[in-house]
Amino acid sequence: MGEDKVSLLQGTLDMLILKALAGDALHGFGVARWIEQVTGDRLTVDEGALYPALHRMERRGWLRSEWRVTENGRRAKYYRLTGAGRDELSSQVRRWEGSSWAVQQVLETE
Amino acid sequence: MKLGRRNPVDEELRFHLDRLAEMLVDEGMEPSEARAEARRRFGDMSRYRAECAAGWRHDGSRAEREGIMAQIRQDIRYGLRALARAPGFTAIVGLTLALGIGANTAIFSVVHGVLLRPLGLADADRLVVVLESSPALGIASSLTSVPMLEDWREGAESLASLAAWQWWSFTLEDPVEAVELQGVQVSGNYFPTLGAVAQLGRLLDESDEVTGSRGTAVVISDAFWRERFGASTEVLGSVIRIDGAAVEVVGVMPPNHVAPSPEADLWMPVGFSVVHPNYGVRSLQTVARLVRGATIESATREVRAIAERVAVENPQSSQSWTAHAVPLRESVVGEVRASILIAFASVGLLLLIACVNIANLLLARAAAREREIAIRTALGAGRKRIARQLLTESLLLALLGGLMGIAVAFAAHGAILALEPGVLPRVREIRLDPLVLAFAIGLALLTGVVFGLAPSLQAAAVRLTSVLKQAGGRSSSGVRHRRLRRALVVGQLALTLVLLSGAGLLSRTFLELRSVDPGFQPEGVAAARIFLDARRYRSSSEHLYYAKLLERVRQIPGVTAAGASSSLPMDPVAVNFDLPFRTEATAGVEGGEIPQADFRIVTPGYFESLRVPLLRGRLFDGGDRPETPKVILVNRTMAEQHWPGMNPVGRRLETVFGGWEWYEIVGVVEDTRYYGLDAEPRPEMYVAEPQFAFASMTVVARTEGSASALVPLLRSAVREADPLQPAQSAFAVTQLISASIAAERFYATLLGVFALVAMLLAVAGVYGVLSYWVSQRTQEIGVRLALGAGRGQVVGLVVGSGMLVAAAGIGLGLLVAAGTMRFLSSMLFGVEALDPLTFGTVSAILALSALVACLAPAVRASRLDPVAALREE
Numbered sequence: 005m006g007e008d009k010v011s012l013l014q015g016t017l018d019m020l021i022l023k024a025l026a027g028d029a030l031h032g033f034g035v036a037r038w039i040e041q042v043t044g045d046r047l048t049v050d051e052g053a054l055y056p057a058l059h060r061m062e063r064r065g066w067l068r069s070e071w072r073v074t075e076n077g078r079r080a081k082y083y084r085l086t087g088a089g090r091d092e093l094s095s096q097v098r099r100w101e102g103s104s105w106a107v108q109q110v111l112e113t114e
Numbered sequence: 115m116k117l118g119r120r121n122p123v124d125e126e127l128r129f130h131l132d133r134l135a136e137m138l139v140d141e142g143m144e145p146s147e148a149r150a151e152a153r154r155r156f157g158d159m160s161r162y163r164a165e166c167a168a169g170w171r172h173d174g175s176r177a178e179r180e181g182i183m184a185q186i187r188q189d190i191r192y193g194l195r196a197l198a199r200a201p202g203f204t205a206i207v208g209l210t211l212a213l214g215i216g217a218n219t220a221i222f223s224v225v226h227g228v229l230l231r232p233l234g235l236a237d238a239d240r241l242v243v244v245l246e247s248s249p250a251l252g253i254a255s256s257l258t259s260v261p262m263l264e265d266w267r268e269g270a271e272s273l274a275s276l277a278a279w280q281w282w283s284f285t286l287e288d289p290v291e292a293v294e295l296q297g298v299q300v301s302g303n304y305f306p307t308l309g310a311v312a313q314l315g316r317l318l319d320e321s322d323e324v325t326g327s328r329g330t331a332v333v334i335s336d337a338f339w340r341e342r343f344g345a346s347t348e349v350l351g352s353v354i355r356i357d358g359a360a361v362e363v364v365g366v367m368p369p370n371h372v373a374p375s376p377e378a379d380l381w382m383p384v385g386f387s388v389v390h391p392n393y394g395v396r397s398l399q400t401v402a403r404l405v406r407g408a409t410i411e412s413a414t415r416e417v418r419a420i421a422e423r424v425a426v427e428n429p430q431s432s433q434s435w436t437a438h439a440v441p442l443r444e445s446v447v448g449e450v451r452a453s454i455l456i457a458f459a460s461v462g463l464l465l466l467i468a469c470v471n472i473a474n475l476l477l478a479r480a481a482a483r484e485r486e487i488a489i490r491t492a493l494g495a496g497r498k499r500i501a502r503q504l505l506t507e508s509l510l511l512a513l514l515g516g517l518m519g520i521a522v523a524f525a526a527h528g529a530i531l532a533l534e535p536g537v538l539p540r541v542r543e544i545r546l547d548p549l550v551l552a553f554a555i556g557l558a559l560l561t562g563v564v565f566g567l568a569p570s571l572q573a574a575a576v577r578l579t580s581v582l583k584q585a586g587g588r589s590s591s592g593v594r595h596r597r598l599r600r601a602l603v604v605g606q607l608a609l610t611l612v613l614l615s616g617a618g619l620l621s622r623t624f625l626e627l628r629s630v631d632p633g634f635q636p637e638g639v640a641a642a643r644i645f646l647d648a649r650r651y652r653s654s655s656e657h658l659y660y661a662k663l664l665e666r667v668r669q670i671p672g673v674t675a676a677g678a679s680s681s682l683p684m685d686p687v688a689v690n691f692d693l694p695f696r697t698e699a700t701a702g703v704e705g706g707e708i709p710q711a712d713f714r715i716v717t718p719g720y721f722e723s724l725r726v727p728l729l730r731g732r733l734f735d736g737g738d739r740p741e742t743p744k745v746i747l748v749n750r751t752m753a754e755q756h757w758p759g760m761n762p763v764g765r766r767l768e769t770v771f772g773g774w775e776w777y778e779i780v781g782v783v784e785d786t787r788y789y790g791l792d793a794e795p796r797p798e799m800y801v802a803e804p805q806f807a808f809a810s811m812t813v814v815a816r817t818e819g820s821a822s823a824l825v826p827l828l829r830s831a832v833r834e835a836d837p838l839q840p841a842q843s844a845f846a847v848t849q850l851i852s853a854s855i856a857a858e859r860f861y862a863t864l865l866g867v868f869a870l871v872a873m874l875l876a877v878a879g880v881y882g883v884l885s886y887w888v889s890q891r892t893q894e895i896g897v898r899l900a901l902g903a904g905r906g907q908v909v910g911l912v913v914g915s916g917m918l919v920a921a922a923g924i925g926l927g928l929l930v931a932a933g934t935m936r937f938l939s940s941m942l943f944g945v946e947a948l949d950p951l952t953f954g955t956v957s958a959i960l961a962l963s964a965l966v967a968c969l970a971p972a973v974r975a976s977r978l979d980p981v982a983a984l985r986e987e
Contacts, residue, residue, distance in 0.1 A: 032126065033133045050157030051134065055127060056165035071122075081126045 017057055019100060022085065022093040025067065029084035031074075032058060058083055066092050123166050131156055185499070186506070193507040197514075203479060204511065207472050211515025211561065213871065214468035216522020219546070219554040221461045223527055225454055226553075227544035228447055234370055236309035240404040241442035244276065244417050246396060250434035251692070251710060252796075258398050258437075261391035265424060266437075270416040272408035277304040278386050278398040281687070283645040283842050284379075287355040291833075294645070294842040295338075295356075297380040299328070304381075307403050314339075315350045315365030322364075322383040329383035332361045336369035338379040356382070358649050370543065393424055394431030394693075401442060413439040430694055430770070433708060446539050452940050453861055454538075460616060460868045463609050465561065467872045470606040471879050473565040474599050476508065478886055480569045501570040508566020509559060516558025520551060533863065535856035568598065596887065600919055603879045607923020607960065608930055610869070610876040614956035615931040617869035619938055619945055620862035622952055626944030627855045632683060633786035633795070634724035636851055639816050640824040641682060642832055642844040646809040650838070653807035657740075660717060660803065660811060663835040667815050668719075670827050676815040677719030680808050682847065683786045684854040690788075695769040695799065697756055711752055711797035712788065713771060715808045721783060723814045724847075729753075731763035731781030738802040745802055746777035752797035753782045769799060777801065790854045792943045814847065821846035861941060873963055876923075880967040884916045888975045895975050896983025905976040912975045916968035917961075924957050 024030060024038040035058075036051045061067045066089030072082050085093070131152050138148035153159070197204045232238060244266060245255040257280075258266075267276050279300040286293045302323030310317060313336060322329040332354070334342075343349040353360050361382070386398065404413060414437075421437035440448070480487075487500055527546050534541060644663075646656055660678055667676040681690055691713040700709075718734040729750060738745055746767065753762045762779045769777065785795035803811075813832075817824045825844045832841040852859075888895070895908055935947040945952065 031129070033130045036130075050162075051130065051155055052127070052157040052159060052162040055123075055130075055162050059123075059166045078129065078132075079125070080129050081122070 016100075017053065018061060019093065019096040021054065021057055021061065022066065022089055022096065025083055025085045025089070026093060029070075029082040031080040031082050033080075035083070061089070064092075065089075123163055127156075127159060127163060131159075185502075189503050189506040190510065192503065193510045196507055197510060200479070203475065204514070207475055207511050208514045208518055210468045210471055210875070211512065211558070212518035212522045214465035215516055215519030215554055215558055215561070216526050217461045217868070217871075218465050218557055219519060219523035219550060220526035220530055221454075221458050222553050223523070223544050223546050223550045224530065224538065225458050226550055228454060228538055228540045229451060231540070231543050233443060233446070234368075237403075238309075238442065240274075240406075240408075241308065242273075242402050242404060242410060242413055242439045243442055243445040244270075244273075244400045244402055244413070244437060244439045245445075246421060246435055246437045248435045253692075256435075257396040258400060259391075259393045259396050259431075260386050260398065261393055262396075262421065262424060262437075263386065263398055263400065264391075265420050266417055269420045270413065272404055272413040272416055273402045274405040274408075275303050275307045276400060276402040277301045277307040278400055279304055280398055281378075282382070284356050284382070285358075285645075285647055285838075285840065287358065287838070292838050292840045294840045295379040296377060297382060298378045299384040299386075300381050301386055302329075302383050304383075304401070305333075307401055309403070310371065311368070312365040313368040314347060315363075317365050317367075318381060318383045323385045324383070325385040326387045327385060328359070328361075329385075330359070330361050331364045331383060332356065333365045333367060333381040334363055335367050335371075335379050339366045356380075357647055392431060393428050393435075402439070410439055410441060430708065450538060452937075453857070456616070456938060456941070457861065457864055457868075460613055460865055463613050464868045464872050464875075465557070467606050467609050467613075467875050467879075469561050469565040470602045470609075471875050471882070472511075472561075473568050474602055474879055474882055476504075476565060476569040477599055478882065480504070504570035505563070505566050508570065509562040512558045512562025512566070513555075515561070516555050519558060520546075520554050523550075523554060530864075533860065535853065535860055537857035537860055568602075596883075596890065599883050599886065603876075603883045603919055604923040604926060606876050606879045607920060607964070608927035610872045611924055611927025611956060611960055612931045612934060613865070613869040613872045614960060615927075615935055615953060616938055617862065617865040618952040618956045619935060619942055619947065619949060620858065620865050622945045622949065623941065623943045624855065624858045624862045627791045627858055630787065630791040630944075632791060632851060633784050634683065634726045636724070636847040638818070638821050639723060639814055639847040640821045640828050640844065641812050641814045641847050641850075642825075642828045642841040643685075643687070643812045644810070644832065644839070645842050647839060651809065653809075656807040656809055657804055659836065659839075660813075663813060663832065664717065664719065666831045666835055667813060667828065670815070670817075670824070670831060672817040672819045673815045673824070674818060675719055675722040676813065677721070677723045678717045678803065678811040678813045679720050680715040680811055681788075682812050682814065682850060683724075683788045684790055684850045685812065686853070691771070693769050693771060693799070695767050697767050698765060701768055709756070709797070711748075711769075711799050713769065713799050713801070715803055715806045715811075716800050717803040717811075720814065723816045724786075725816070726786060727784040729782040729784060730761060731779070733781055733783075734800075734802040738804055740805055742805075744775060744777045744805055745780045747781045747783055747800040748779055749783055749795065749798040749800075750785045751795045752799065755797055767799075771801075771806070791851070821848065858941075858943070873960065876960070877963045877967045880916060880920060880964050881970065883919065884912065884968055884971040885974075887915060888912060888971045891975075892978065892983045895978055896980045899978060899980040900984060908976040908978075909972040912972035913965070913968045916964065916971070920961055920964035920968075923964075924960055927960075928953060928957065 020039055021035055024035045030038065032051075032054050035054055058067065058069075062069055062083070065086055067083045068086050069081050069083050071079055074080050134152040134155060135145070135148045138151055139145055143151065156162075233241075235241060244258070246258045246262065247253055247255050258278075260278075263276065263278050266273065270276070277300065279298050282297050282299045284295045284297045286295050300318065302318060302320035305317035306319055312333070315333075317333055318329070318331060322331045324330075334349070339345055339349060343352075349363050349366065352363050354363060355361075367381070402413070404410075417437040417439055421432070421435060425432040425435050523546060527544070531541065531544065538544070646659060651659060664676050664678065667673060692710050693713040694708040694710050696708070716734065718736060718738070721728065721733050730753075731747075733747070734745070746769075748756075748762060748767075756762070757765065762782060765779050766776050767779060768774055783800070785798075787793060787795060788798070789796070813828070815824060815828060825846060829841055829844045832839070832844075895911075898908065898911075931953065932948060939947050
């Protein structure tokens with residue numbers, strides 16, 4: 005594990021998963037790859053940790069899932085955002101922006 | 115490892131692991147190594163599997179509830195910290211609120227004690243008072259006569275029982291000195307009718323009544339029991355001497371007995387009866403209990419029918435007289451209800467005005483805290499949460515104000531009771547009991563919601579992004595805040611104007627009353643009421659007693675004149691006679707209305723003592739003896755009514771005090787305001803004391819010195835004249851006048867204080883809003899100054915802005931006042947409810963105060979350094 009890797013802030017994982025699913029439906033493995041790609045391999049997270057989060061968000065109605073057959077013929081569970089999930093994503097993004105602004109303010113205070 | 119497809123979670127996780135291993139193999143890893151690496155990257159498989167399954171189980175509303183409790187606790191902690199951080203703000207708000215809540219609580223204790231608290235009598239709703247009245251004579255309510263009482267008892271079926279009572283003055287013979295006591299003579303059924311219960315022993319009943327005279331049992335008051343008998347239970351059965359007769363104490367009244375005779379020391383049973391029934395001698399008060407199902411209306415219908423039948427049969431005594439029944443509670447508190455409610459409404463307005471100031475302070479604070487709130491919002495606090503947070507803070511403030519308000523209430527309560535000049539009935543019931551204190555706390559919380567809601571909604575509506583985008587964190591919602599604050603101040607000024615108008619009208623009423631000429635000069639006159647003991651003085655010796663006493667009084671150094679009268683002007687315990695009379699012109703005429711006039715018995719020296727001006731003829735003198743022709747004086751009103759344009763002196767009139775008799779009119783005296791400064795004078799006749807003996811007279815003496823110094827001398831002169839005959843009371847006559855306008859003074863003072871506090875609050879409100887306005891416009895003002903605007907122009911700008919608010923508030927207030935001042939009508943004298951002078955004056959006062967409030971911010975604005983102001987952004 006490199007020095008330049010940072011662990012995820014608490015609660016941030018949800019936002020990243022939602023963001024990953026903002027486009028096409030993905031299975032858990034796909035979500036892990038998407039996060040890996042967009043962060044340039046810098047975030048460390050147990051890939052298994054995605055699943056409790058996915059299930060939790062599905063229960064909250066932010067995600068919907070369905071079993072599909074992949075291109076190479078295997079069954080996999082695909083997730084996609086619901087309307088509520090989309091709202092949640094935008095509110096989490098706002099909150100994130102706010103808190104990073106707030107932290108910024110704190111840091112800038114002399 | 116084969117996990118199979120039975121479990122979808124397993125299948126899902128297995129898929130991930132397989133794909134991860136495949137990916138690693140594609141990247142060039144050995145298959146076995148890739149599998150191990152995939153497991154490492156995936157993490158604790160069994161834990162994640164369990165977590166996936168577990169998540170469904172506790173959605174937990176309990177957890178949510180616990181979360182809310184924790185949030186509330188956190189809100190309170192946070193609120194307390196926030197208040198502690200701003201001690202100045204907290205103190206100002208707390209004090210403002212304490213003032214408002216304290217004043218309201220004190221007045222509520224009056225409302226509760228006087229108007230709301232039950233009378234403490236069983237089934238008090240069925241208790242009524244039956245009154246005679248004569249609209250034609252302008253008498254709205256009057257005592258009644260013994261025969262009328264008996265007629266009602268027989269004929270009025272709505273009345274289950276009808277009791278009679280009258281104030282009486284008793285002489286208690288004490289080994290040391292005789293003492294005069296205030297008491298009540300009651301019919302035997304008085305206490306059974308009321309349903310009153312003794313504190314100790316028993317009360318009186320029908321068996322104590324002796325027809326035509328007093329019984330031998332007495333009930334004493336709680337105060338008398340404590341003072342005289344040290345609250346000992348031994349008092350029962352003890353014998354005291356009242357008016358020369360031995361009577362037995364059978365019971366003690368409870369301390370809170372209020373209706374209908376709260377100030378009595380003792381109650382004596384008496385069998386009211388007369389040998390020759392005379393409907394014209396109205397000396398009894400009544401209290402009756404309605405039968406079940408009867409109403410005030412049915413009782414009134416019956417007593418009225420009986421009274422009107424009597425009026426037809428006895429025109430001499432009862433022509434134009436009728437009767438009605440009123441609820442007992444109404445007769446006790448009816449007179450003061452309107453005044454108390456007006457005071458309550460006024461103090462409510464005061465609280466509202468205080469709330470506006472606090473809301474304004476909170477708004478200003480919210481504006482200053484916008485940044486803090488923005489950060490909290492950014493950190494994930496929802497709008498509801500923020501609003502709740504601010505509301506919690508307001509409620510904490512309100513609670514603080516409420517607690518301090520209770521302290522203020524104790525002080526205000528004491529002040530009201532101390533200032534209260536005896537105009538409130540049931541005054542001993544006015545207490546700060548738990549219910550009244552609960553009212554204070556409830557009011558505090560209510561005000562907390564009222565003044566806290568606006569700022570918290572405002573704060574919740576703050577647009578986060580717009581605040582965030584502002585580099586310097588300056589208020590974005592300043593405009594909205596400013597409008598709301600201005601609207602609040604306009605409302606506040608309007609309410610203040612309403613209060614000022616009310617206070618102004620009541621003050622003018624008081625001044626008008628005080629400037630009324632009473633028809634005599636009370637300064638320098640002392641008086642002593644005497645009630646001769648009927649067993650020791652007969653009508654022949656009554657005159658000798660008063661002659662002897664007056665002789666003594668005239669010898670007191672400094673006394674220039676002395677006399678006595680059967681009643682003094684404005685004396686609340688005066689005995690008044692209202693007698694029919696005929697003039698030479700009407701004597702022979704049958705039918706028609708028989709006019710009536712007040713009838714008083716005075717000694718020579720009475721008019722001289724009070725300096726009642728003589729208009730024509732002469733006053734009484736030593737030559738008016740029982741054996742000389744009967745003489746009479748009339749007042750100006752009577753002379754003008756019955757001998758218009760003529761000189762009545764030398765003419766004769768016939769009146770009936772006992773039997774019809776002719777008198778020669780020897781003089782006309784000026785009107786005196788017998789029934790109060792606000793009551794028009796009525797026709798009056800005066801007869802000379804030597805020609806008419808009378809037991810109950812009030813002695814008056816004018817001194818060159820001070821009347822109050824004369825009072826004890828007068829008292830001792832009475833004692834020397836007959837040691838067994840004490841004076842009932844002695845006082846300076848100016849007290850009668852001040853007591854007669856005490857209620858007006860009390861309410862004018864009360865409302866005046868409220869209005870003054872309201873004005874201070876409103877001025878603070880104007881000042882606050884304007885200061886804020888200036889601070890918000892520092893830059894604009896800087897630009898104006900930099901562009902060459904004069905200091906005067908800037909002052910004009912600020913003052914103009916402030917006075918615009920003031921004008922709007924005053925205008926609105928005038929509209930509201932015009933609509934509401936009519937509620938004061940019953941309390942006014944000599945001034946209309948829509949008095950332009952009062953409205954103009956209070957508007958000017960308020961405008962001037964607002965102007966003063968504008969000046970400081972205006973001057974501050976004009977002294978801004980333009981360069982610094984421009985750089986401020």
